[in-house]
Amino acid sequence: MSSRSSLKLLLPLADSAQVLNVLVIPIGTLLAATHPFAANPPYLLSWLSPQISTPDMLQPKLFEKLVTENFETVPAKLLLQLATAFEEGGLRDRSGTFFYKNHLSKSNVPVLAIAGDQDLICPPDAVYETVKLILEPLVTYKVFGEPGGLHFAHYDIVGAQLERADLRRIFKPVLPLKFYIN
Numbered sequence: 001m002s003s004r005s006s007l008k009l010l011l012p013l014a015d016s017a018q019v020l021n022v023l024v025i026p027i028g029t030l031l032a033a034t035h036p037f038a039a040n041p042p043y044l045l046s047w048l049s050p051q052i053s054t055p056d057m058l059q060p061k062l063f064e065k066l067v068t069e070n071f072e073t074v075p076a077k078l079l080l081q082l083a084t085a086f087e088e089g090g091l092r093d094r095s096g097t098f099f100y101k102n103h104l105s106k107s108n109v110p111v112l113a114i115a116g117d118q119d120l121i122c123p124p125d126a127v128y129e130t131v132k133l134i135l136e137p138l139v140t141y142k143v144f145g146e147p148g149g150l151h152f153a154h155y156d157i158v159g160a161q162l163e164r165a166d167l168r169r170i171f172k173p174v175l176p177l178k179f180y181i182n
Contacts, residue, residue, distance in 0.1 A: 003086065003129075006051055006120040014083045017076035025079060028071035035067045050153060054118045057156040066155060104133040111138055116152030117145025144170060 013025050031048075038045040049055075053063055077094060085091040090101045113131045115124040124143045131141045144152040150166065162170070 003126040004120075004123050005086075005126055007082065007122075008086060010079060011083050011086065014076065014079035018080060022076050024073040024075055027074045028069075029073075031071050032068040035064065039064070050118070051120050052153060052155050053159070054116075054151045054153045054156055057150075057152065057160040059161050062159060062161075066159065101130070101133050104130070105135060107134060107138065109138065111140070113139060113141045114157060115141075115143045116154060116156055117143055118151040118153045118156075121154040 016022070017025055034045050034048060037043075038048040049063075052058075052067065058066065081094050082091070084096070089099050092099045111131075111134050113127050113134075115122065115127040117124060127143075128141065131139050144150075144157055150160075150162075150170070152160070
């Protein structure tokens with residue numbers, strides 16, 4: 001399906017890489033170079049920060065480290081493959097002949113599908129469209145975030161600065177918390 005995913009912003013990079021026969025795209029270098037323009041006045045690229053985290057969910061130093069040190073170069077072929085997720089039939093392998101969504105219903109492995117209510121990279125509706133393709137007894141679907149409460153973007157689920165009580169309340173319905181929180 002057509003998704004509202006902000007990953008579509010990378011499609012011009014994939015197209016350009018293919019035309020120019022570039023082997024890798026320096027995503028990490030690009031993010032590190034643009035971070036000061038997203039994090040400091042006059043906030044010219046402030047639209048980039050919500051791609052990663054909702055306000056106040058990641059400690060500022062952790063957010064900066066994530067943006068400036070976590071991302072590396074990405075093979076152009078991987079971006080080209082990822083671009084197929086936005087085409088008719090959805091994500092496929094590099095040969096273009098194997099459509100992953102056509103095989104999800106054949107799985108016999110339990111799946112925990114999670115989404116952040118403010119995730120711009122993989123929005124809840126995109127996760128739900130995938131969940132619908134998995135046999136119901138095998139899938140658990142959870143959107144993290146609450147109206148009038150905490151909100152979660154793409155990296156907030158794994159890196160948010162939350163109190164233990166909040167962690168237990170939010171994650172208890174889907175995860176064996178004793179293992180993750182204690």
